Amino acid sequence: MKHIIFSALASATLLTACAQDQTSNKNMNEKFSVVKTEDEWKKQLSPEAYTVLRQHGTEHAFTGEYADHHDQGHYLCAGCGLELFSSETKFESGTGWPSYYAPANDFCVAETKDGGFGMVRTEVHCSRCGGHLGHVFDDGPNPTGLRYCINSVSLDFKKE
Numbered sequence: 001m002k003h004i005i006f007s008a009l010a011s012a013t014l015l016t017a018c019a020q021d022q023t024s025n026k027n028m029n030e031k032f033s034v035v036k037t038e039d040e041w042k043k044q045l046s047p048e049a050y051t052v053l054r055q056h057g058t059e060h061a062f063t064g065e066y067a068d069h070h071d072q073g074h075y076l077c078a079g080c081g082l083e084l085f086s087s088e089t090k091f092e093s094g095t096g097w098p099s100y101y102a103p104a105n106d107f108c109v110a111e112t113k114d115g116g117f118g119m120v121r122t123e124v125h126c127s128r129c130g131g132h133l134g135h136v137f138d139d140g141p142n143p144t145g146l147r148y149c150i151n152s153v154s155l156d157f158k159k160e
Contacts, residue, residue, distance in 0.1 A: 034080040034129035045079065052151045053079050053131035056116075056123070061096025064152025069098065073159040075150075079131035084108050084155070085148070091140070093147055098155070100148040101140045109148070111136065124148060 036044070041054050051057035061067075066075065075085040075098070085100045093099035103109040107127060114123040114135065121135045133154045140147030 032126075032128060032130040036129075041079070046153070049078050049153045052153050053129075053133075056114075056132040057151075058134075059097075059151045059153050064097060066098040066150075066152040066155055066157065067096055069152075069157070071157065071159050073157055074104065075100075076156045076158055077126040077129060077131055077133075078154050078156050079126060080129040081156070082108055082126055082128040083158075084126065084133065085150070087160075093140075093149070095147075095149055097134065097149045098152055099140070100150065101142075101144045101146055103148065109133065124150070126154075 038054070042050055045053060048057075048059065052059060069090075070087075072087045074083050074087070075090075076083055083104045085098075085102075086104055089100045089102045091099055091101060109124050110127040110130075112123045112125065114121045121137075124133045124136050125131055126133060131154060132151075134148065134150040137147045137149060138145055
């Protein structure tokens with residue numbers, strides 16, 4: 001019985017968070033240079049990419065294409081193609097998501113406060129289209145001490 005109640009509460013929390021994110025996402029679109037309707041995003045993106053990029057979802061750990069990816073090149077936003085990260089800043093965090101200690105430049109990744117699920121975190125999103133990428137934490141390696149924990153499905157890769 002406890003499992004059923006917990007599951008119901010978790011589902012309600014997730015649905016509420018997604019509904020709140022969809023509302024805030026519409027407001028966020030006003031300040032980005034790539035703006036599309038929700039129908040246009042749904043046509044362009046896979047269902048998984050749409051859930052992560054446009055509804056602030058998260059893929060399961062250790063399932064993403066780039067979690068254990070070691071080719072040299074550049075990671076681009078799957079929504080608009082903006083270069084976000086370089087393989088030179090990628091590191092093995094052991095978290096199950098691709099991790100980087102710095103974005104490609106100071107302007108490609110934007111940050112917002114995320115108070116969902118009873119935590120206060122820093123969300124990172126594409127500065128051009130507003131697509132949700134993941135979160136940044138202060139437990140990364142030198143030289144920045146940051147860990148950009150990114151969903152693989154929010155990225156495309158361009159090999160050098």
